[in-house]
Amino acid sequence: MIAVVTAADIGGRRRFSAPPREAVDAACFAQPIYAGLSDMQDLMVAPSWPTIAALDARLALPDKHLAEQDEALLADGLHYETRIAGRGQIATRADNWHDLFNALVWARYPTIKRALNRQQCRHIAAMAPGQRNRAQAALTQFDESGVIVRVREPALLRAWDQHDWQALLWDGAGQWRRGDIAVAAVIGHALLEQALVPERLLVGKCVVVQSDDDATAVAAVAQAITDGALLNDPLELRPLPLAGIPGWHARQEAAFYARADYFRPLRPGRVYPAALG
Secondary structure, eight states, rough: OEEEHOOOOOOOOSSOOOOOGSSGGGGGGGGGGGGGGGGHHHHHSSSSSOOOHHHHHHHHOHHHHHOSSSSSHHTTTHHHHHHHHHEEEEEEEEOOHHHHHHHHHHOOOHHHHHHHHHHHHHHHHHTTOOOHHHHHHHHHHHHHHHHEEESGGGGGGHHHTTTTTTIIITHHHHHHTTHHHHHHHEEHHHHHHHSSSSEOOOEEEEEEOSSSOHHHHHHHHHHHHTTTTOOSSSGEEEEEEGGTTSOOOTTSSSSGGGGGGTTOOOTOOOOOOOOBB
C-alpha cells in the first residue's frame, strides 16, 4: 500500500519510526531525493552506524561540530538552536537516521543551515519561554521538509499557483526533463528519513528561485533567510508532491496524477509568493 505523507507526519505530530539500518535496502538511496548527498552515500549504505566522533571527523564542519546527545550534553539546559550558535555543538543522537541526515545536510548546505540557525536564535531570544511565532514554524518546516526549486521562467509557476498538477508535472514533464524547472536542493532531513520507505508519497515545502543554476539558487535562498526576507510565515512555502516529479516515482501515469488525496486542490484564498531572483 502506498501511503500519503502529510505535513503532520513530517512536522512530528505523528511520529515516524524509521526502519532499522539493516532493514533498509541500499537501492533506495538511488532515489532522486538523495542525489545531493551522493558523495556521502557510503555513510548511508554501510552495514553499521558511524560513531558520532567518526561522523564529525568525516564531515569536518567549519566552526561547528557534532556532539553526541546524552545526559551530559543536555545538562547545560540550552535550547538546541542556541547551543549550536553559542557553542558550535550540533546535538546528534547515535544510531539515528533523522540526525544522520541532519548532519549530512549541514555538510552539504552549510550556508542554509547557518542561516536557519541564526534566524531561529533571533526569534527564540524575542519570544517568551515556551512560545513560538509563525516565523519559527516556517523555519522549522523548511528545515524538516524544505526543497529549493529553480525555474528559468516565472511563467512556469502559473500551473503550480493553481495546483494544476496535471499541467505542471504530467503535461509539463518535458520542462522538467530539459531543466527549465528542477529541484536544486533537498534541505529537509525529515523528508530524507521518510524516503527510507519508498512507498511513502512525500510532499516537499518549497522555495522557488528564478535561476538556471543549482548553486546560485541555494545561495539566493541562504541570503534571503539571512536577510529576514524569507520564511517569516509557513504560507510562503509551496507544497510539491515529490512523487509527481518526472522520474521520481515508478508508477507515474495519468491516473496517478488524479489522486486528490495526494495531488491536493488549491485551498480558497491561498496565494503563493513570486520566485526569488
